[in-house]
Amino acid sequence: MNASQRGAWERLGQENPYYGVLTSALYRGRVLAGESREQFFSSGENDLRVMLGLVERHLRKQRRFHRALEFGCGVGRMTLPLAAYADRVVGVDVSAAMCAEGARNRDAAGIKNLVFTLPEHGLDTDLPPYDLIYSYNVFQHIPVAEGLRYLERLLDCLKPGGVAALHFTCVDPRPAWQARGTRLLRRIPLVRNVMNWINGEGFSGSAMQMYAYPFEQIMPRLQAHGVRELACDLSDHDGWRGIVLCFVKPLYSPRVAGGLQVEEGEEQQPQQQTDAGRSE
Ligand SMILES: C[S@@+](CC[C@H](N)C(=O)[O-])C[C@H]1O[C@@H](n2cnc3c(N)ncnc32)[C@H](O)[C@@H]1O
Numbered sequence: 001m002n003a004s005q006r007g008a009w010e011r012l013g014q015e016n017p018y019y020g021v022l023t024s025a026l027y028r029g030r031v032l033a034g035e036s037r038e039q040f041f042s043s044g045e046n047d048l049r050v051m052l053g054l055v056e057r058h059l060r061k062q063r064r065f066h067r068a069l070e071f072g073c074g075v076g077r078m079t080l081p082l083a084a085y086a087d088r089v090v091g092v093d094v095s096a097a098m099c100a101e102g103a104r105n106r107d108a109a110g111i112k113n114l115v116f117t118l119p120e121h122g123l124d125t126d127l128p129p130y131d132l133i134y135s136y137n138v139f140q141h142i143p144v145a146e147g148l149r150y151l152e153r154l155l156d157c158l159k160p161g162g163v164a165a166l167h168f169t170c171v172d173p174r175p176a177w178q179a180r181g182t183r184l185l186r187r188i189p190l191v192r193n194v195m196n197w198i199n200g201e202g203f204s205g206s207a208m209q210m211y212a213y214p215f216e217q218i219m220p221r222l223q224a225h226g227v228r229e230l231a232c233d234l235s236d237h238d239g240w241r242g243i244v245l246c247f248v249k250p251l252y253s254p255r256v257a258g259g260l261q262v263e264e265g266e267e268q269q270p271q272q273q274t275d276a277g278r279s280e
Helices: 003-015 017-021 034-058 096-108 144-157 176-186 189-198 215-224
Strands: 065-071 086-092 114-117 130-135 158-171 231-237 240-248
Touching: 003 017, 003 096, 017 034, 017 096, 034 158, 034 231, 034 240, 065 144, 096 114, 130 144, 144 158, 144 215, 158 215, 158 231, 215 240
Parallel strands: 065 086, 065 130, 086 114, 130 158
Antiparallel strands: 158 240, 231 240
8 A cells, every 4th residue: 555545544534534434425524423423333233243144154153252353444333343242352454543533432432352553563463363353345445466465464363263254345347448547547646636536535535446356366365374165245335346255264274384283272462552543
């Protein structure tokens, strides 16, 4: 992600954090109150229920996790309800302003077992691994090559035996000429600015760009970690068709010579993590 995209998410987090998560006119503005706020957070509960339903239906019965991570958590729409299913929850987002708003929402809800932080802290492989990792509506906004690197990092941070549910958009609904034309036009600075403005992101923002991930590039990364079985739900957001991939990371990983066994109860203690918007 280039500095301008990162800056655009930061700006959205400062000026329009809820709209940056769900692009509906209902959610415009710096703060959200009343019915819109209720609707926003109940949509998060619903989406989380669907995600955990997929995990439960296909992969394992129990729904209690020790350490859970949401990648690209925004203002905590789905992270807040996750706190009821895990001992410790980490929400990771590239925008410190989104993290800070998430922390305010957490405090308002009286939740104690949740921190919000930047990827460089929450995806540190020296931390104890997570036994649940999920991400929804996030990879689609990250350029493919970078998103695939994040996928590898998430796989590294997942505990052997842990479960992941990751959402990718795979099909760009635009005709090829239009998709290519838009990409080319976006390279021209002034034209890009006007396109951003038309999309309601302000003149210089470019956060909400969409990327389609070729499944054949996702598959080998999963296989490198020994993943052989997948469960999935299909998604369709205005013609951008995608997939929520749900899988267990096997105890034996081809990336680690001789496999990797983790004894229950052998985990290190969590290291200090802080909300990105707060001083350490
Ligand atoms: C559309 S919002 C979805 C938020 C949340 N997953 C939800 O559904 O409520 C996308 C989020 O991904 C975050 N994001 C974008 N690129 C990211 C990256 N490279 N690493 C982590 N977070 C990122 C944005 O800051 C934004 O909060």
